[in-house]
Amino acid sequence: MLNIQDLHAKIGNKEILKGLNLSVNAGEVHAIMGPNGSGKSTLANVLAGRNGYDVTKGTVEYEGKDLLELAPEERAWAGVFLAFQYPVEIPGVNNVYLLKAAVNAVRKYRGQTELDAVEFLGLIKEKMKIVKMKEDLLNRSVNEGFSGGEKKRNEIFQMSVLEPKLAILDETDSGLDIDALKIVSEGVNSLRNEERSIILVTHYQRLLDYIKPDHVHVLSNGKIIKSGGPDLALELEEKGYDWIKEEAA
Amino acid sequence: MEINTENVEDLVSKDYEHGFVTDIDTDTVAPGLNEETIAFISKKKEEPEWLLEWRLKAYRHWLTMEDPTWAHLDIEHIDYQAISYYSAPKSKDDAPKSLDEVDPKLLETYEKLGIPLQEQKFLAGVAVDAVFDSVSVATTFKGKLADAGVIFCPFSEAVKEHPELVKKYLGSVVPAADNFFGALNSAVFTDGSFVYIPKGVRCPMELSTYFRINASNTGQFERTLIIADEKSHVSYLEGCTAPMRDENQLHAAVVELVALEDAEIKYSTVQNWYPGDENGVGGIYNFVTKRADCRGNNSKVSWTQVETGSAITWKYPSCILKGDNSVGEFYSVAVTNNHQQADTGTKMIHIGKNTSSTIISKGISARHAQQSYRGLVKISKSAENARNYTQCDSLLMGDQCGAHTFPYIEAKNSSATVEHEATTSKIGDDQLFYCMQRGIKEEDAVNMIVNGFCKEVFKELPMEFAVEAQKLLGITLEGAVG
Numbered sequence: 001m002l003n004i005q006d007l008h009a010k011i012g013n014k015e016i017l018k019g020l021n022l023s024v025n026a027g028e029v030h031a032i033m034g035p036n037g038s039g040k041s042t043l044a045n046v047l048a049g050r051n052g053y054d055v056t057k058g059t060v061e062y063e064g065k066d067l068l069e070l071a072p073e074e075r076a077w078a079g080v081f082l083a084f085q086y087p088v089e090i091p092g093v094n095n096v097y098l099l100k101a102a103v104n105a106v107r108k109y110r111g112q113t114e115l116d117a118v119e120f121l122g123l124i125k126e127k128m129k130i131v132k133m134k135e136d137l138l139n140r141s142v143n144e145g146f147s148g149g150e151k152k153r154n155e156i157f158q159m160s161v162l163e164p165k166l167a168i169l170d171e172t173d174s175g176l177d178i179d180a181l182k183i184v185s186e187g188v189n190s191l192r193n194e195e196r197s198i199i200l201v202t203h204y205q206r207l208l209d210y211i212k213p214d215h216v217h218v219l220s221n222g223k224i225i226k227s228g229g230p231d232l233a234l235e236l237e238e239k240g241y242d243w244i245k246e247e248a249a
Numbered sequence: 250m251e252i253n254t255e256n257v258e259d260l261v262s263k264d265y266e267h268g269f270v271t272d273i274d275t276d277t278v279a280p281g282l283n284e285e286t287i288a289f290i291s292k293k294k295e296e297p298e299w300l301l302e303w304r305l306k307a308y309r310h311w312l313t314m315e316d317p318t319w320a321h322l323d324i325e326h327i328d329y330q331a332i333s334y335y336s337a338p339k340s341k342d343d344a345p346k347s348l349d350e351v352d353p354k355l356l357e358t359y360e361k362l363g364i365p366l367q368e369q370k371f372l373a374g375v376a377v378d379a380v381f382d383s384v385s386v387a388t389t390f391k392g393k394l395a396d397a398g399v400i401f402c403p404f405s406e407a408v409k410e411h412p413e414l415v416k417k418y419l420g421s422v423v424p425a426a427d428n429f430f431g432a433l434n435s436a437v438f439t440d441g442s443f444v445y446i447p448k449g450v451r452c453p454m455e456l457s458t459y460f461r462i463n464a465s466n467t468g469q470f471e472r473t474l475i476i477a478d479e480k481s482h483v484s485y486l487e488g489c490t491a492p493m494r495d496e497n498q499l500h501a502a503v504v505e506l507v508a509l510e511d512a513e514i515k516y517s518t519v520q521n522w523y524p525g526d527e528n529g530v531g532g533i534y535n536f537v538t539k540r541a542d543c544r545g546n547n548s549k550v551s552w553t554q555v556e557t558g559s560a561i562t563w564k565y566p567s568c569i570l571k572g573d574n575s576v577g578e579f580y581s582v583a584v585t586n587n588h589q590q591a592d593t594g595t596k597m598i599h600i601g602k603n604t605s606s607t608i609i610s611k612g613i614s615a616r617h618a619q620q621s622y623r624g625l626v627k628i629s630k631s632a633e634n635a636r637n638y639t640q641c642d643s644l645l646m647g648d649q650c651g652a653h654t655f656p657y658i659e660a661k662n663s664s665a666t667v668e669h670e671a672t673t674s675k676i677g678d679d680q681l682f683y684c685m686q687r688g689i690k691e692e693d694a695v696n697m698i699v700n701g702f703c704k705e706v707f708k709e710l711p712m713e714f715a716v717e718a719q720k721l722l723g724i725t726l727e728g729a730v731g
Binding site: 048049050051052071072073075076077081082084086087088090091092093094097098099101102105106109141142158162 | 677678679680682683684685686687688689690691693697698700701702703704705
């Protein structure tokens, strides 16, 4: 599904990713962990196609396509979804309206007919249950006045509606209290299936108590320095990151 | 945000959609302004003596005045002697009785503008008094309006058919000597719309006029007068486009609204005149005086404007709240792109007791455009318990444009409540990326964000105008994020 080879990327003149390799198969959940500044968010943003990140070397292959060649919206059409670390507020733009535009943009790309208002409402009614989304949030402006937890829930709600093939969750656990973390995690778990791959970018192990990854990778100084199973995350929780850095050095 | 260069060029080089010129013989007076020109206009319009005198008085006063320079605008010197002050389509002489008699070229022009009169007859609830250049050529829905006792006709016709009303109200809101451009208009206005809603009548349809400047080098001086008698109600729509021209064209209109006791006037404008090319060449100078007099108790006037066109806009639709409990509203979206400039806002003059006013102004600037909100809220001594709420928001696209706010508040009565809020924001890369990551194209994302920003104003527009306004906004800002 996703194959990253020797990826180098910089912001301005600062190199952040320095030869990252990662391979994700369909249906797998990968956790990317690492200390602050290791390049976790940069990886998420490069995969989603955000401006300001300069890929200087390496390749990213997604479903046989060169992902880096695609514009951000084309990546979205192809099934790449990024749950933002800091979802933005868009005043005056209705939450449902944005989502409907997004769904129909994707459907159009796939040659499907666009959903009308009734069909769309039917679709989201179902999906709202997944993250226990409050109805009044639907008709508010996108993320405007949402609490931190509501914003993250909204991200997962959008993910459930858009049904991506590759979902990248950038620090979705940050700023969540334990109840919100549970709800969001349950939402993500319910979206796991054999075709959908998920990359969890996180600083803490606690998210992985709720979402069991198939693989755990440690990112440090722009490279993956250690990979393993779920146990690796526990080990990290216990020992911190330093021992791996030493081991890798 | 970066878009690839090819795209930007595509978008930017997209011609102004309504930039075409209809080839019609016009009966145009030689450029220049003097008393003879005014007498010529007055004679052409077969006006009574008192109106000629009124014009000449305005002209003589205008001669003593100077171009206003206080606005935050960079205006090239205007040579008023180089402008032709009268132009009428020739077919006027044989006075078309119906659309069939109207010059087909004219009809074609309307077709291009998307306002086919033939079809408009059947459109529910919209009467069109179409102004082509300076003379009105076709008026529809007259019958239905006449049944209700509503007068809706070209200004020149009102002068002939309803002289007592014109004489009574003309200049009663915007006096002939009011300001430089107002005085100029008073001297040389050629036509416009006249509306009278009798006592107790709710106008059975939305009234709408399309203004259009066509003849090259001809200033357009519209005069509109709307009177809502006691307990009456009217909604008036004004929309404009203009063909592409290289030289700047001057437009100095005057709109006067009079609301008597318990009357309500809703005046909506979508203005899309040629803004000039991307280098700031050409484009319309839009210097408009719009003022409403809430003369009667419990009267209400609401101005809603969407200003996307013109090279320079100088416009402050205002309300004089004379009647007790009278209400004034101003909802505005102004968009400036490329080298467009706008200095716009409103004046709310509170005189009566318990008067209230609301001002919602949304300014959007892109590329090199400069825009100012200029507003005055004046609470007179007599205005017990007056209330005002003002909200001015500016949205910037790119880093070379500017937004400026000049709010003036004068409160002479301590019982007044005046609130002012202002924000300036940039259309964020973050917002755009968020939308694009969800699969929405950049252009659509810009549209969505900008429309969201303008939502409070758009909801004040009549439905069909709201749709048009959203479209216009999209066209105006195409490729503006770069």
